[in-house]
Amino acid sequence: MKKIVLALATLGIALTSGAYAQNAKTLRLGTEGAYPPFNFTDKNGKLQGFDIEIGDALCAEMKRKCDWVTQDWDGIIPALKAKKFDAIIASMSINEKRKKEVDFSDRYYFTPGMMVARKGSGYKQSDLKGKAVGVQLETTHSQFMEARYKDVNLKQYKTQEEANLDLANGRLDLVMADSAVIDDWIKANGGSAKFERVGDFVRDPILGNGAGIAVRKGDKDLVAAFNKALTAIKANGTYTKINNKYFDFDIR
Amino acid sequence: MIDLQGFGPQLLEGVLMTLRLAAVSLFLGIIIGLAAAIAKMSSIRWLARGVDILTNLLRGLPELLTILILYYGVQNLFNAIFEDFVEVDGFTAGVAALSLVFGSYASETFRGAFLAIPIGQIEAAKSFGMSPFTVFRRIQLPQMWRYALPGLGNLWLVLIKDTSLVSVVGLQELMRKTQIATSVTKSPFTFYSVAALIFIAITVVSTLFLRWIEKKSRRGVRMG
Amino acid sequence: MDLISSLLELAQDYWPQFLRGLWTTVQLTVLSCLLGFCLAIPLALARLSKNWLISGPALVYSVCFRGSPLLVQVFLIYYGLPSVLLQFYGGDVPAMRESFFWPLLNAPFMLALIAFTLNTGAYMAEPIRGGIQSVPNGEREAALACGMSPRLLTRRVLLPRGLRIAIPALSNETILTMKATTLVSLVTMLDLMGAAGRAFTQTYDSKVYLVLVPFYLVLIWAIARIFALLEKRYNRYLVRKTV
Structure with missing residues (x-):
């Protein structure tokens, strides 16, 4: 182990052409x-x-x-x-x-959190059992879903973009995300003719x-x-x- | 240039970064590979064994893991060693990881190529009174390339695609530019398809070039 | 030895995650390599065909799948296919979910497996093609002289000999596929690398990545061992050249 660390360190020093001390x-x-x-x-x-x-x-x-x-x-x-x-x-x-x-x-x-589904799905925040919900990995929204909705089918994506894609694709029933961010995406993808907010804006201590x-x-x-x-x-x-x-x- | 919702120039910048990364890693990787191959064939047992273990390790670990370990590991090491903050930037970490991995694979290609040189030639050179170093410089090194080229060509093609992994350390190469364009324009399929086509184009051009240079390297030699 | 003890601690805290990730990695590697191998044989034969209607498409396939990053292939297959299907159903999600293809398209594992198989198949075809080409001409001529048809020649001589020659290269391709499974985080799956990433964002301790090293080493050792056994079994008739 020591040898490897040493070798890596030597290499790192040799290659820090791009390294510079901070101003x-x-x-x-x-x-x-x-x-x-x-x-x-x-x-x-x-x-x-x-x-x-x-x-x-x-x-x-x-x-x-x-x-x-x-x-x-x-x-x-x-x-x-x-x-x-x-x-x-x-x-x-x-x-x-x-x-x-x-x-x-x-x-x-x-900005509060927001759940979004495709138009006409008529979901309620109080009843999401078994629904496929997409969130971005390691966000307060994923922490919120994990803690508050244990009975949903939670899918975690690397980026919000991918979760949104799967909502449009039909793989997900809804997406839980920041309201301003998801709003921006909805506007670019058919607006309120295609998507709807599920229930009220979400405010919760977990969301910070x-x-x-x-x-x-x-x-x-x-x-x-x-x-x-x-x-x-x-x-x-x-x-x-x-x-x-x-x-x-x-x-x- | 196709406009691509205004992101054409950005993608082009990404392509240039990808090529730059790949070219620098190729250069350093060849040097590392040659050094490792020579070390592996040396009569100093511990050196040969150590380098062998290290190259096998680097060939076995996912490139992404190597990049992350180098990026965070070396940075933390530097923070511990130097009082002033010395930054390991993404480009350095990316190039270091890619060239180490390339070098590890290339060391096997080079070793094979050295071994492929007929032993008779080396014996002949020795009987002329050449020193081992002269034999290496005059006989082994110039001829080795011919045998190593096809293998190196394949590694180059792998390297080009591996550059897409270094976006995790914040480098804005083609793949990262694609993802950014996707998040702003909200048209992922267009941009991912374009990225695929660009990579394929680079591969095709490289393949044609490699074929030409291999042919050139075989001038006057009957192989096989 | 501070490092070692903190690594052990991390491994202790996160081992269930790591094991689940390991299982995903192993499953995907084994299945996609087996299926990819089955795909690679016809592909290699097609590439060698003298009829360009057969060799042409095989060449295009090979260039596309070997020329573009696997990341892009996984993305286009996983996110692209359902949106194509949805267009086909005119944007009607409930109707699409009734369709025959939906269970497949809704399973990240299956789509990842398809992407990996298509990719590794293209890569494996190359050494197989090379192996077939390097079957000594004498053997080919001898078989023809015995009155074998081209089909029988392929089945009895070219393929068995070519595959044996290709074994070491196939072992490399298998290792490459195993390493490439790190990409499945793109399709909401958790492999070994993803498990470490998850642990990393929970602890912000970059040492979790070092914990992965022994896991991957064991995997590679296992792959190398399996192929060494295969080589011993199938190439036992070869007299080892002594140097």
């Missing part, structure tokens, strides 16, 4: 880049979305230079811990489980208290700086401007 002044922000409308990469390869604009506004408020780094969702907390970036602004819901791993800022938005900015445990100064900036942009109207650009409802 202490620049703040590095991690995001997924594949979660429209919150964060996504547009056709020019530029990061766009609500998270990105909020992040940029916060940096402007804090008068710090920020760089964005994209990272797969699965590895986003480990990458933060491995110091690949200093904060995650990627629509990460604040919940107890994650609080054990990272520290969160105040919430910067809140909205999305926060995650930093490494103990990074108190950074949390304080983010919170201060967040209050400022909410007060000076910047937040509302960004909100209205993406949503026709208030997600504060």
Whole structure:
């Protein structure tokens, strides 16, 4: 084992042409880049979305230079811990489980969960026994379904996109996801003529208290700086401007 | 260039990243493979045995696993060793994993190729008074390529497709670009089909090129 | 030896998941390789056919399945097929679910198996074709001189000899297929790699990936062993060349 580790280490050192020490002044922000409308990469390869604009506004408020780094969702907390970036602004819901791993800022938005089915299915939230329900793996929505609906046929997908596809395909009876995200997808895929919401919006402690900015445990100064900036942009109207650009409802 | 809802240029960028990854990994992989093959044939027992175990390990593990272990493992190691943060970026980790795996497979191809050189030639060279190193440089190395080429060609084709695995470490190669385009445009089948066609095109072009170069390498030699 | 003890701890916490993942990996590997082998033989013969109406399609098949990433193939088969079927039923989901194909299309395992079989079949056909081609010409001529028909020649001489020559290469293809099963997370299934991924997102401890190493080593050792036995059994008539 030692030999392998040693060999790997030598190789790693030999190959770190791309490795560089971090510039202490620049703040590095991690995001997924594949979660429209919150964060996504547009056709020019530029990061766009609500998270990105909020992040940029916060940096402007804090008068710090920020760089964005994209990272797969699965590895986003480990990458933060491995110091690949200093904060995650990627629509990460604040919940107890994650609080054990990272520290969160105040919430910067809140959207409830939503269940969606094909038009005319007439399901009720109180009776989903045996239904095929799709969620994205390792999200608060999958944790919610696992805890609250033990009698459904739960299918976990790597991305929300794949779960949505299977809803359209007819493999799934319904999908449980963030309301803003699923709304964005429905609009692009036939709208309310083809899909319908099942029951009310879902609010539950497991779903967390909205999305926060995650930093490494103990990074108190950074949390304080983010919170201060967040209050400022909410007060000076910047937040509302960004909100209205993406949503026709208030997600504060 | 077909527009593809505006994502054509993005996909092209992905193709370039895929080719760059594959080309750098091919280059490093050949060096690693040659070194490993020589080590495996060396008379130093522990070296030959150690390299043999290591290459078998790398050939056996799923490439994805190798990439993840390198990416997280080496990063954590660096964090422990260096006080300053030194980043192992996705490209480095991706290239390291791909070239190590390529090198492990190639070492077997190279070993076979060295062994395929008729022993009589080596004996003849020795009787001319050539040192082992001269024999290696003048007789074995130049001829070995001819035998190794078909095997290396196959490994190259595998390598091209394996680049799609490194998207897990945040590299924006063709497959990752495809997935991003899919999530924004919501038309997955178009983009996945296009990605498949691009990979097939790269494979076909590579195959034709390999055939040509193999033919060239056999000039003046009657094989078989 | 801190590392070892923390690895053991991880293995202890997650072993049921790992075992279930292992079972998926083993099932998929064994079934898709067996079925792929059955597909590879006619494919290899078709590639060798002098009639281009037979060899042409076989070549296209081979290029498509060997030329594109398996990830894309799995995606198109798993997510593409039902949407094609749905179009056929004019978007009527309840009607589609009554259809004859639905039970198959609704089973991730079956579709993954189909994708893997089609893929590994294309790969296995190559060494089999090579094996048939490298049957010494003398044997071919001798068989023809004995009055064998081309069909009998294929059945009695070319295939048995070619397959034996191909055994080592087939063992490589089997290992490649086993490694490729990591892709089934795309179709909501949990293989060995997926189990580790799940454990990883629960603990955020990247060491879980190291726990997988011995699992895969055992699998590879088993595959190598099986093929070594096959080789010993079927190639026992070959006199080993002494170096």
